[in-house]
Amino acid sequence: MMMKIYQYLSVLLLLVFVAGCKKSFLEVVPKGQLVARITDDYDKIMNAPDLYLYSFAGGWQSMVLMGDDVAAEGSYFSSASPMSQNAFNYKADIFRAQDNTFDFKLYTSNLYTVNKVINEIDESTGGSAAQKTALKAEALANRAWIYFQLINIYARPYNTATASQDLGFPIIRDADINLSGHVRNSVAEVYGFIIQDFKDAISTLPLNNKFAQRFSKPAAEGMLAKVYLYMGRNAEALAMFNAALTDAAAQAVPAKLYDYNVEFASGGKFDPIGYNGPNNSPGINYDDVTESVLAKTFYNGPYSGNEFGNDFLVLSPKAQALFAPGDLRLNFYGAFFPYSTPNPSGRLSKYSVNYSKFGLQLAELYLLRAEANARLNNLAAAVADLELLRRNRMPVNVASVPAQAASSKESLIRFIFQERTREFAMEGYRWFDMRRCSIDPIFSGETFSHIIYNDETSTNITSFNLPQDRLTLRLPPIVMNANPGFTNNP
Template sequence: MKKIFNIYVFSILITFTSCDDYLDVEPIGLVVPENVEHFDLLLNGERNIVFTSDQDDLVISANDFVPGTFSFGNLDDPSNQTLQLFSWNSDLYTDSDPKQIWSLPYANIYTFNSVANSVENASLVPTYVEGDKVRIKAEAQTQRAFEYWMLVNSFAKQYDASTAASDLGVPLVTTADVSQTTPQRSTVQEIYDFILKDLEEAVVNLSSEPVNLARPSKGAAYAMLSRVKLYMGAYAEAITYADLALAENSFIADYTVGIDDLEDENYMRKMMGVGLGYRGGPLTSSLVNIFDATDARLTELTRDNFNGDGTTIITSIFTQRVTIWPTVPEVHLIKAECNVRLNNDSAAIDDLNTVRVKRIPAYTNLTDADFVSNAELLAFTLEEKRRETFRMNLRWFELKRLNLEPATATTLVHTLPDGVTSFTLTPGANNWVFPIPQQVLNFADLEQNPRD
């Protein structure tokens, strides 16, 4: 019998032994957490809960960062993962090594399933009340929704209302039972419906003030709902959720005077596995060229460095404060894009100015007169979002989303350090969708994603 174990293999043990304050609890199935404090502390996991996915896969595949000359290694090695990702190789993930872009989110989901399904029946201990059970369940649901959003956007086609009911998504696992039969892949629509259900159920039971920055609040859930609705093309609903998020937290750090309070504009901290962009990878020229020279996102968050061949490159500054969860500035830019698409250009410009005044010294507000058309404003808004979120490593997902429309579609071209060898990925190519790792297919009878 195919077991759900294949999804969690190599990661369940890490999940349940990496909790900061909960080192004595063994994996579920051996010893089950008994009281509400146990479930609460499971959500404080140091790595597998605070972290999600694998940065390299998303970063190297997109076009905000590029591996430096020294990062490519042996270009004649067919197992060179950097080169495989950079060239969108058809044989990506065909070896039997574990792939964290799949295994880490599912390991987190295992934890969130355990908490969401069992905490309400757990016994109380001193300092906890019944209301804490409801809150803890809501926190688990919120984070579970996020992990499924990461998975479905990595291993399935971009949500398209006309095809989502038939496009294959990822296996939907809702129990913490390693003996359960592996489910087949749900559709993209089913995964998005589950994400929305989790977030909408959770947000009413979340606190406005989080337990800590690695735990979701109402604002965090509303912000995620806004992003999900944007990715579904439900622009009016995305604005509604954005406004609810901003009512909870509207702080934007003023980079023009320093970045000491940068973290305060985060709804919560959800980081990615250490990778190219996270530890300070080189920025592509296509990204650098869209910044104004005085933009503090460029002057404060990047630095000059030296490539392996002695040339100068611009790299992102490593900081633990990078999150892939929606931030206050991103929520404003979600509103801006949605307003443009709904032909509310003045409202969109207001949101753009709200962000840009905290990013560009001696800033002069944009006005309607600065744009000759709605299309020009949309292009500028999308560029602004790229400028604001490049260190969050959303670019691969953003490109997939925008490829649904000819006016915003992008053909990617990656060129090796030799300046000659290049690879091209067109908007309709199959390789925008990562293949299911071979390690998973060795244990589960799942339909593989086609590759070019």
């Protein structure tokens, strides 16, 4: 089984958990095991930073490099790590045999952690039945979230016609790193597993959790809605988006959108804008969860010895063309390389984002609900959500959705995907949108490409298209070598 190859991760987990727990937490530590006994121990386990802060080459870093919303400056790209170059060049294998697959390890080690809580919490002592139920629900929601990442990285996009045959990811329910004999379950099976975990979690999750980094009921509802949308189950998605936004608004400290018209004005939170970007912006302060329904964060800054980095990335011309001059989201971009070095070409980097949120942001909830409504031909409702977001991102007089975009289902869906790029460019979201577009008739014929600028001009470039197979990552060599019975992706 895939977890077998990561036996040494138990050492890392022990270090993380022991650092944040009382001395009595681990009395006996058998090899390859974490020992927790009282309910409070499991609550501490769910506080493990690795569950919500992917600060060491985890999260969506490779996804950032593969979206068509980014281009590359050749002078920096030539010295980037092999992994970064492979991802940007759409190579068949991003990882070499000797590479550390940090993101894969974080997902699978977190899977071990949440399975431990799911399987053991009922037998813990010292806690109430309600506490145990809530912790189990939280672990189930995290497991579903982990699998949603894995299935959308290492398997083909969900296609109703082929999902039962497409290779997915092994469904692992046990916290036993010595298990063997797992197979790659189908995409359909994994999606069914994700849905059931989210449903079970929603039934018992509290409306409020201790922190935005930990799953609450509206966070699980929003994620289940996103799963349905990815499957094309639009009516079910819309019902769940409505529930998520209603419940999120009822929380004790609800997520709220920053109004950029206020925050970029004199005296606003993001004022002034310096060489390192807007002051106090969420991308600089990883603990800013103002807009987070579920706050999971990954490091998205310059290369720092962690194999991936964004030193060479600039906004692609296709993505830059989507921004109107009055869009205040452009304030997060500047003509600078990392470390405040001016870019003589004038091309834009997202120089103010060292940390990106990839859990569930309130802005994405509105955009996803707008998409569900548009796909159901509820155009006015979709436009309302779009304009609610846009009024918080630009002056009100330019925030209206253009009449042509709102004139039909197809044109409005295209506009929604463009709005997603305007909201989340260079943060990994576009990669997952490209996967969905690749099987959506509305985007039929659309191609995805990358550009490398070989000098300061915009004419001396190298460009290449994304092969269809590269919309699914291949399992890393370290996984395949440990599991020779697996069939890898093309």
